[in-house]
Amino acid sequence: MKKWLILFLAVLLFLLPGCGKESTTPQNEKNDQELAIRILTDFRQDSIGYRQLEEFAQLLQEKSDNTVAVKLYQRGDWGPASGFIEYLDMNTVEMVCLQPPEMNKLQPAYEIFMQPYLFADLNEAESYVTGEEGEKAMSYLPAKYHGVGLVTDGYQYLVAAENGGWLDYGDLKWQGQTKSLAGIPVYDLKAVHELDLLLAKDTWWKELTEEEQEWITDAFRESQKASFSVQREKDFNKGLVSAGILLQGSDQPEWNSYYALYLNQRESYFSEHVDKLTQHWRPTAVLPPMTGEETDNK
Numbered sequence: 058m059k060k061w062l063i064l065f066l067a068v069l070l071f072l073l074p075g076c077g078k079e080s081t082t083p084q085n086e087k088n089d090q091e092l093a094i095r096i097l098t099d100f101r102q103d104s105i106g107y108r109q110l111e112e113f114a115q116l117l118q119e120k121s122d123n124t125v126a127v128k129l130y131q132r133g134d135w136g137p138a139s140g141f142i143e144y145l146d147m148n149t150v151e152m153v154c155l156q157p158p159e160m161n162k163l164q165p166a167y168e169i170f171m172q173p174y175l176f177a178d179l180n181e182a183e184s185y186v187t188g189e190e191g192e193k194a195m196s197y198l199p200a201k202y203h204g205v206g207l208v209t210d211g212y213q214y215l216v217a218a219e220n221g222g223w224l225d226y227g228d229l230k231w232q233g234q235t236k237s238l239a240g241i242p243v244y245d246l247k248a249v250h251e252l253d254l255l256l257a258k259d260t261w262w263k264e265l266t267e268e269e270q271e272w273i274t275d276a277f278r279e280s281q282k283a284s285f286s287v288q289r290e291k292d293f294n295k296g297l298v299s300a301g302i303l304l305q306g307s308d309q310p311e312w313n314s315y316y317a318l319y320l321n322q323r324e325s326y327f328s329e330h331v332d333k334l335t336q337h338w339r340p341t342a343v344l345p346p347m348t349g350e351e352t353d354n355k
Contacts, residue, residue, distance in 0.1 A: 092125045092269060095150040096255070099138040102131050104227030105284065105293075106210035106253055110154065113280035120272040145202075145258055154208055155254045163256075164197050166334045172326050173248035173319035175340050182209065182250050183285040185340050187278060194338060203262040206277050209284050210251040211293070215244040215315060217305075223249055226293050233300030242305045244312065245294060248319045 094117075100107035107129070114127035135144065141153040142163070160167040169175070176182040185191055186207045195204030213223040218241045224232070232238050255277065262270065294304055305311070327339065 092121070092265070094125065094127045094152055095130070096127060096152040096154060097130050097135050097138075097141050097144060097150055098154040099132050099141075099156055100154070100210070101227035101231055103230050104210060104225055105288065106154070106208045106225075106251070107131060107227065108287075109208055109210075109280050109284040110255075112283050113277050116276035116279050117272055120276055121269070125269065125272060145256065148258070148261070151261060152205065152255060152257045155256060156210075157251070157253070160254045163199060163202065163254075166197060166338070167194075167254075169326075169330075169335060169338050170252045171249070172323050173246075174323050176250050178247075179250075179285055179289055181340065182252075183282070186252065186285075187281050190338065190340070197334065198256075201259055203257045203259045205255040205257060205273065206281065208253040208255055209281060209288070210253055211288055212245070212247045213249045213251055214297075215246055215248070217242045217244060217311065225251055226297070229302060230297055230300050233297060233302040236301065238302060240303060242303050242309075242311075243297075244305050244309075244315060246312070246315055246319070248316075 096110060096114075098107060098110065100110075110129055114129060117125050117127055132138075135141070135150075138156060138159055141155060141159060144150050145153050155163075157167065157171045160170070176185065186209060191207055195206070198204050210225050213225050214229050216222060216224055216229075216238065218238075221241070229238075229243065265273075298304060327335065
């Protein structure tokens with residue numbers, strides 16, 4: 058009798074939920090489906106482009122009902138940007154955000170995005186980036202890569218010093234905070250609008266479900282529009298001034314000299330690049346005002 062009682066209890070325990078076999082709950086199933094996306098960037102956290110990618114990550118999490126998680130890395134987290142493509146090729150990360158010098162290594166024609174005065178204002182830049190032309194630009198990547206889209210990092214600032222060159226908002230603010238540009242004039246010419254490339258491997262992209270691809274595409278497009286909206290509404294120059302940057306106004310005599318210099322650079326570029334690809338990408342730019350007072354991104 059005792060033997061039969063023990064056998065009965067063993068069978069009963071086996072049949073109880075969670076005993077004798079692994080219980081599969083809806084929560085476990087959801088965790089199994091979670092997609093992790095690691096994105097390498099060369100942005101500082103204050104950069105406009107980094108903030109767009111933060112918005113992208115948040116939107117993607119919402120659209121996927123928390124089944125897709127995005128981890129962003131800022132400058133220095135994974136070493137120099139020159140190694141980003143190698144990390145992507147080795148499947149170490151899922152996406153990388155490339156700035157123009159690294160973009161040009163994949164597609165030399167992307168040099169067009171480094172030319173000044175491509176866009177008359179932010180509305181024109183947004184129309185290009187979020188429209189059909191921006192999508193077509195992705196099709197010129199090597200076949201092994203999938204271009205998610207162009208990240209807008211705002212207008213760059215011209216540092217009027219030897220080897221000063223162009224700096225984005227994040228870098229310029231950091232240099233102001235570290236007193237690296239004390240007394241050096243900086244010009245907001247609104248000439249070069251930096252566009253960076255968010256890139257994935259084509260094999261990884263094709264392994265995603267159609268729903269996951271749609272979530273990523275829609276979230277990225279919405280993040281682009283949100284970033285342009287912020288750039289139009291926010292006066293970023295106030296943050297630079299408070300960080301100690303010496304911003305020069307359009308009433309300075311150097312302003313028109315710089316304008317003429319970089320307008321000539323643009324025209325020289327297009328006179329030397331008359332192939333169909335460049336003609337296809339060239340935005341129809343209305344010349345910006347000489348004073349810089351009629352732009353609408355303040």
